[in-house]
Amino acid sequence: MLQDSYISNQKTLYEVLSVSEDATYDEIRVAYKSAALSTHPDKAQTILKSFESSSEQHGFFGVQEAWEILRHPKSRGEYDKQLQSSRQSIEIIASDIEIDDMTVENSADGVELLYACRCGDYFSITSCELGEMGILVGEDGEIELQAPDSVSTSVVLGCGSCSLKARLVINKT
Numbered sequence: 781m782l783q784d785s786y787i788s789n790q791k792t793l794y795e796v797l798s799v800s801e802d803a804t805y806d807e808i809r810v811a812y813k814s815a816a817l818s819t820h821p822d823k824a825q826t827i828l829k830s831f832e833s834s835s836e837q838h839g840f841f842g843v844q845e846a847w848e849i850l851r852h853p854k855s856r857g858e859y860d861k862q863l864q865s866s867r868q869s870i871e872i873i874a875s876d877i878e879i880d881d882m883t884v885e886n887s888a889d890g891v892e893l894l895y896a897c898r899c900g901d902y903f904s905i906t907s908c909e910l911g912e913m914g915i916l917v918g919e920d921g922e923i924e925l926q927a928p929d930s931v932s933t934s935v936v937l938g939c940g941s942c943s944l945k946a947r948l949v950i951n952k953t
């Protein structure tokens with residue numbers, strides 16, 4: 781998934797460019813230029829070589845790649861979202877689940893999807909909440925429609941009783 785290739789244990793794109801995460805476009809541009817200068821031209825060959833080998837193994841991001849993503853508001857927004865969800869997932873996520881793994885219950889308010897927590901309570905999300913994310917779920921719990929621009933998305937569900945969380949991953953089918 782995108783998420784796995786975008787987010788790794790390596791530096792964030794912001795760290796690659798040594799800018800803060802709320803940096804403006806101009807700040808990012810300046811940082812990119814100075815970072816690009818420092819890797820050019822003599823060191824470029826070595827950097828490129830190490831980038832190629834490490835990018836395959838570790839998903840390492842280079843200066844150029846960071847710039848290409850952060851310079852566009854749209855791709856930067858996508859990246860920010862992924863960064864955020866990867867941070868949410870640190871240590872608190874009990875499991876990754878899919879809609880197919882969940883139990884469907886029909887209530888007066890619509891469909892509720894449940895997944896058993898190890899404490900005995902449930903993680904749950906309603907069709908209404910999914911609807912706000914642009915995902916329509918039928919009475920049988922099948923995904924009927926997704927927002928056309930969503931490739932894959934995930935939402936973190938809290939347990940009703942304990943502090944565990946589950947991440948519901950919704951892939952575009």
Ligand SMILES: [Zn+2]
Pocket residue numbers: 897898899900901902939940941942943944
């Ligand atoms: Zn629980």
